[in-house]
Amino acid sequence: MVDTSTAKQLVQAIIDNLEQPVPGRRPVHTIGVGVKGEFVASDVACTYCIAEHFNGKPVRVSVRFSNGLGGVNQHDGWSDVRGMATRFHISGERGSDLIATTLGEFFVRNVDDFFEFSKIAKREKYERRPWWRKVWDLLQLKIPPRNPYPDETKNVDEGALRYANRHRFAQLGIFQVGLIGAPESYARASYHAVHTFWVTAPDGVRRPVRFSWQPVAGVRNTDPKAVPRDRYLFDELRDRLQRWPARFMLMMTIGEEGDALDDPTKPWPGTRIRVVMGTLTLLKVSEDQEADGERISFNPNRLAPGIEVSNDPILEARLGAYEVSREMRGGCPFKWR
Template sequence: MGFDDLRVWVLAGLILLAGLSGAGAQEKSTAEQTVDVMNKLWGSHAGMRANHAKGLVTEGEFTPSEVGKSLSMAGIFAGGTIPVTVRFSNSTGLPTLPDGDRNANPHGMAIRFHQADGTDVDAVTNSLPFFPVKNGDEFRDLLTAVSQSGPDAPHPTPLETFIAGHPRVAAAGAGVSTPSSFARETYNGVDAFIFVDAAGKRQPFRFKIEPFEGDDHLSPDAAKVKSPNFLSEELRARLAKAPASFHLRAQLANPGDQTADPTQPWPADRKVVDLGTITITKVVTNSAAAEKELMYLPANLEEGIEQSDDPLIDARNDAYAVSFGRRQ
């Protein structure tokens, strides 16, 4: 992967899960520093997210399987169908970025499960196979290196130096490309969480959301000639004809598998279970207004689903809160 490709992907894809832990009392928190860098890279746009500024809010329902109930005491798996609010999105903080631009990758799918008692649970996923760096401080440093590595920067640039010491950066984005539809993409939970059942048994897992129709991606040349808003347009047209469905799945860790490093996915032979079906039925009436009020948080959980020791979970929450505060 050449420098130009690396820089484009870092500017676009990495930022999806940006969010970092606090710094010393004498300076801004790392989360604030991270959002500052995003605003430097893409500008500040009133009412918009620092990243994933362009998106579409939809509604539907989740029907759990019996497998989820056996793994977790969480209410979202306990009974019948419940409503969901799902936001699909492009990367970057550019609200007018064409959907076919390679900087719009990876794409995101954030789900909020609404229960009858008022409890909401969030799952925040994206099309990256794993995260490119281990922790929040590394991510801040990566973004800083990007901001200092323009075309006139002497070699080795700060970004080249960073990547040389962090080989997972290039590997994480190597296979990301433009889907033909938001409904034809697989979305991954790069952070590990813990299922807890009624007996207290704990099972580490990562979410994986797979479309019923399977993945379908465009070549770079085909993506370039698409309408600037083709992903939103396609999904609106699709849902006007029929719902779009996804399998909500979980990859289960084996005993001894680490949970703290999001750059290291578990081996492909780890068991994957089907937790139920997410069915998207419609785009909300005023998506632009709805998305401004939404803040999805990876740690918005309930009894039966717990955080692991992955430091990016809290880190992401911190940065999302900073971004939300600024867009309000």
């Protein structure tokens, strides 16, 4: 486990790069909405993993959808990474968490990479580029930077791109961030838990896997050419769930020899076997957002027996960093047992 001092430095590095930190709230993914739902495993899930929520019985679930940026401004229509943190309320106090985002791969491999990224990818004044510079970019086979949003004064894009130009491993994740767009609904985006986990089957076989949530309604973004809307995602989700439940399929990709098991910046080949592990049904937006969204302390290392962490150093670092963040905002403590 990353020591407490390093975990505090990780959280502080994030806070230092925020335009408007919010005391007592999450430093990033600050804006979020808590939703209640139910998960039912597929018929084959229990043959791959002995974890309790894969035994086929309905499991109560708490989900927090969020925008990636930190601060009090919602910016629903901005191109931004979205989060989906899920708590499976299984027997005992511990539960099991799965934290995923719309980012398919991460952009740093370890803690040292993250500290370097934090120094380079500082927020900078956003200046509108004249048309002739955009043409020049295109002639050089470069994608011109987008114009700033109506109320956007600073951005992190330029610094992140400089980091990507220096580090090939970061390019996939950072380019995805730049092109990710804004979803029409939290229920119409794919969410990926970028880390590798180990699952144990009833016969004792252990397999390296990666999880993702796929929306049954399909993936759909807003029009990137339109003026970004603000503050629509919460109301859209509430209205959607008042009419009909929304569903996600939990997909588990099984790794093979040669796949990166400890590096979240490296994707696995698309030819890998994928198993449908179950269906999540979102039922309603919680009436008590403080209890069912803000005070829940999700942690990707909170896992049911039958699921184990890999040697991914970023996954290891998130345990301590999430706990530091939790202590800063007075969230519910991490329970190992």
